[in-house]
Amino acid sequence: MKLTKLMIAGALACAVLAEGVLAGEPEFALGGGGRVLLLGDSITEQKLYTTYIEAYTVTRLPKQKFSFFNSGWGGDTSWLRMRSFPDEKEMFAAEGDAQQKLVEASVDEPLNRDVVAFKPNVVFINFGMNDHNYEAFREDIFKTYVRSQTHLTKTLTKNGIRVVLLTPQPIENRSGDPSGDVRNQALSKFAEGLKDVAAKQGATFVNQFDPYMAIMRREHALNVGACIGGGDEIHPGPTGHTLMASIILKQLHAPALVSSATLEVNADLSAKLVGAVQCAVTNVKYEKNQLSFDRADECLPMPVDERAMPALKLAPLLDDLNRYELKVAGLKEGRYDILIDGQAATSVTHLELATGWNMAVSAGPITRQACDVLALIFKKNLVGQALWEAQIHGRKAKLPGLQTQRDELEAQINATCQPKPHHFVIQPVGPS
Numbered sequence: 001m002k003l004t005k006l007m008i009a010g011a012l013a014c015a016v017l018a019e020g021v022l023a024g025e026p027e028f029a030l031g032g033g034g035r036v037l038l039l040g041d042s043i044t045e046q047k048l049y050t051t052y053i054e055a056y057t058v059t060r061l062p063k064q065k066f067s068f069f070n071s072g073w074g075g076d077t078s079w080l081r082m083r084s085f086p087d088e089k090e091m092f093a094a095e096g097d098a099q100q101k102l103v104e105a106s107v108d109e110p111l112n113r114d115v116v117a118f119k120p121n122v123v124f125i126n127f128g129m130n131d132h133n134y135e136a137f138r139e140d141i142f143k144t145y146v147r148s149q150t151h152l153t154k155t156l157t158k159n160g161i162r163v164v165l166l167t168p169q170p171i172e173n174r175s176g177d178p179s180g181d182v183r184n185q186a187l188s189k190f191a192e193g194l195k196d197v198a199a200k201q202g203a204t205f206v207n208q209f210d211p212y213m214a215i216m217r218r219e220h221a222l223n224v225g226a227c228i229g230g231g232d233e234i235h236p237g238p239t240g241h242t243l244m245a246s247i248i249l250k251q252l253h254a255p256a257l258v259s260s261a262t263l264e265v266n267a268d269l270s271a272k273l274v275g276a277v278q279c280a281v282t283n284v285k286y287e288k289n290q291l292s293f294d295r296a297d298e299c300l301p302m303p304v305d306e307r308a309m310p311a312l313k314l315a316p317l318l319d320d321l322n323r324y325e326l327k328v329a330g331l332k333e334g335r336y337d338i339l340i341d342g343q344a345a346t347s348v349t350h351l352e353l354a355t356g357w358n359m360a361v362s363a364g365p366i367t368r369q370a371c372d373v374l375a376l377i378f379k380k381n382l383v384g385q386a387l388w389e390a391q392i393h394g395r396k397a398k399l400p401g402l403q404t405q406r407d408e409l410e411a412q413i414n415a416t417c418q419p420k421p422h423h424f425v426i427q428p429v430g431p432s
Contacts (some may be wrong), residue, residue, distance in 0.1 A: 026319045029164065029204060029252035030057050030122065033064035037071055037118050039152075041125035043168065043234070044072030047381050048241035049248070050124075052305065054381075055374045056249055056321065058299040060258070067410065070381055071114045071388070078127040078148035079103055079112045083110030092140040103148050111152065113392070116159055117211040123156055124248075126166040127150070128190045129234060137186040163203040164252070167191040169212040169244050172233045174225050178216045206251045208244055215243065215314055230312055242308035246317045258324040258360065259297045265330035274329075289428055291328065296421040301360040301367065302373035309361075318358050324366075327356040328426060339363040340424040347429060366422060374415045380409035 030036065036057075038050045047070055054068040076082040079091065088108040094102055128170060132138075139320050153163045166261045167190070173181040191209045198205035219226045229240020236244070259279035271286035271293075279297040286292075301324040304312070311317060326338070331350040338345045338359070345364030348357050362369055387402040389395075 011423065025255065026253040026254050028254050029162075030066075030254075031061065031064075033061070034068055035067045035069070035119060036120040036122045036124070037069040037120040037329055038124045038126065039071045039114055039115055040124075040166075040218035041072060041076040041130050042074035043129060043236075044070065044126050045074050046072070046235060046241065047378070047385070048236075048238055048305075049244040051374070051377050051381055052242055052245035053249060055370075055377050056245070056254060056302040058377075058413060059302055059373055060255065061369055062299050062414075062419065065414070068377075068381075069388075070384060071118075071312075073114075074424050076085060076127070077131045078145055078152060079106045080110045080148075081106065081130075083114065085088070092138075092144055099144065100151075101149060103144070103151050107148060107151055108155070114388075115156070116161075120161055120166065122162045124153055124164045124166055126168060126182050128187060128194065129168040129171075130188040132183065132190055134183050135186065136182040137189050142193060143188060145190055146197060146364060149197045150201060153197060155205050157201065157203070163201070164206060165194050165198045165203050166206045166248065167194055167209040169208045169229075169236065169240070170216065172227065172229055172236070172240075173215060173424070174227060174233065176220075176224070178220060179213060179236035184213070204252070206248050208247050211247045212240075212243060219314065228310075238305045239311045239314070242305060242311040242317070243315055246311070246315055246321055249300070250320050254321055256319065256321055256323050258299060258301045258322060260323070260325040260327070261293075261295055261357075262327040263291065263293065263329075265291060265328065267330075274327075289332075291331070291426040292424060294421055294423050297324075297366075297419045300370045300373070300417060300419055301363065303367075304361055305374065306371075318360050322360040323358055324360040324363060325356050326353065326359055326424075328353040330354075331426075332428075335429040336426050339427070340366065340422050342423075342425075366419075369416065369420070373413060376409060376413045376416060380406060380413060383409060 039043050044050060046425050050070050058066055068258060073082045079086060081088065082267055084106045086102060091099060091102045131141065132139055149165065151353055156163050168187065170178060170184045170187060172178060178184055187209060191207060193226055196207050219228045230237025231240060254392060260277045261279055261281050262274040263271060263284060264274050265286055271291055273281050273284050279295055283296045284293045302322045331353060333350055335347060335349050336353065337347050340363060343364045346359065346362040381404045383402060390398040390402060
C-alpha cells in the first residue's frame with residue numbers, strides 16, 4: 001500500500017523523538033571502534049564474558065571496526081605474578097617507595113609485552129580474585145593491590161590508553177549466605193579500594209561484585225546451595241559469564257535498543273507503519289488476514305550463548321541490552337505466527353504484539369545470524385590465544401600462519417555481523 005504524506009510525517013516524528021531520547025543517553029564506552037584488550041586472570045582466560053562483550057559490541061556497531069584481544073593468565077594478580085614471579089612476601093611487607101619499586105619491577109616488562117605491544121586504545125583490567133589470597137581481609141595484600149592497580153592504570157594512561165577497572169564477581173559459596181563468606185567480605189573491601197583508584201586516576205570503574213552478589217543472595221535464599229553461575233565457585237560457566245557481561249555492558253552504558261518497528265492494522269483492514277527506530281520498514285500490506293512488510297535493521301541483536309539461557313531468568317538482560325522490538329496494534333483476538341523469510345520464527349498472542357514483543361532470541365534467521373557471529377568470535381579467540389602464546393614463547397615460525405588465520409576470521413566476523421533485509425509475515429495460527 002502507498003503511504004500518505006501524513007503517515008510519513010508521523011513516522012518521521014516518531015523516529016526523531018526516539019533519536020532524541022537515544023541521543024540523551026550516556027555514550028557507550030566502546031563506541032567509536034578500535035582495539036580492545038582484556039587483561040586478567042583465569043576468569044578472563046576462560047574467554048566467556050570477554051567473548052560475550054565482544055559479540056555485543058560488534059553486532060550492535062557493525063559499521064565500526066574492532067579488534068579484541070584476550071590477555072588472561074590463570075592465577076594472575078594485579079602485580080602480574082604469573083608473568084614475573086616476584087617475591088610476594090617481600091612485596092607485601094614493604095612500604096612506600098620500597099614497595100613501589102617492587103611493584104614496578106614486577107609489572108612493567110610483562111605489561112609492555114602482553115598489553116602495550118598490542119597497541120590497544122581501551123584496556124579492561126579484571127584482577128582481585130587471586131589478589132585477596134582466598135582468605136579474610138589482609139591489609140598488607142590490600143595495599144599491594146591498590147598500589148599495583150594504580151601503577152597499571154597510570155602506565156597505560158601515559159601510553160594514551162583508556163582504562164576500565166573491573167571488580168571480579170563474588171565467590172559462589174554453595175552453602176549459606178554468600179555474603180557471609182570471609183573471602184567475599186575481603187573482595188568487597190578490595191572493590192571499594194578499586195573504586196577509589198579509578199576516581200583518583202580518571203579510569204572507568206565497573207562494579208561486578210555487588211550486582212552479581214545481589215542475584216546470588218536472592219537465588220540462594222530461594223534455594224540453599226543453588227548454583228546460579230555454573231562451573232565452580234570461582235569460575236562461572238556460560239550462565240555466570242553472561243551475567244557478568246551484562247553487568248559490565250550496562251555500567252558502560254551499552255544501549256538497550258537494537259531496533260523497533262510499530263505497525264497498526266486499521267478497522268478497514270488496511271495497515272500502516274506508525275514508527276521505526278534504527279530500522280527501515282517498507283511494503284506494508286494486510287491481505288487475507290496476513291500482515292506483511294520488509295524490515296531492514298541497522299544492526300543485529302546480541303547473540304545469547306545457547307548454554308547460557310538460564311541467565312535470562314536471573315536478570316533482565318533482554319530488556320537492559322537486547323530489545324529487538326515488534327509492535328502491532330489492531331490485530332483480531334488470537335494467536336499469531338511470525339514468519340521471517342518464509343521461516344517460522346515464533347508464535348505470540350495479539351496482546352503480546354499490541355504491547356510490543358522482544359524478538360531478540362526468537363527472530364529466526366536474524367537470531368541465527370547473530371549466533372553465527374558468536375561462533376566465529378569463539379573460533380577467532382582460540383586462534384588469538386595460540387598466536388599470543390607463540391609470541392610469548394618465541395615460536396616465530398608459527399606467527400605468520402596464525403596471524404593470517406586471525407585476520408581472516410576477523411574479516412568473516414565483520415562480514416557476518418552486517419544486517420540484511422528480511423520479509424516478515426504475521427498470520428493467525430492455523431489448525432495443528
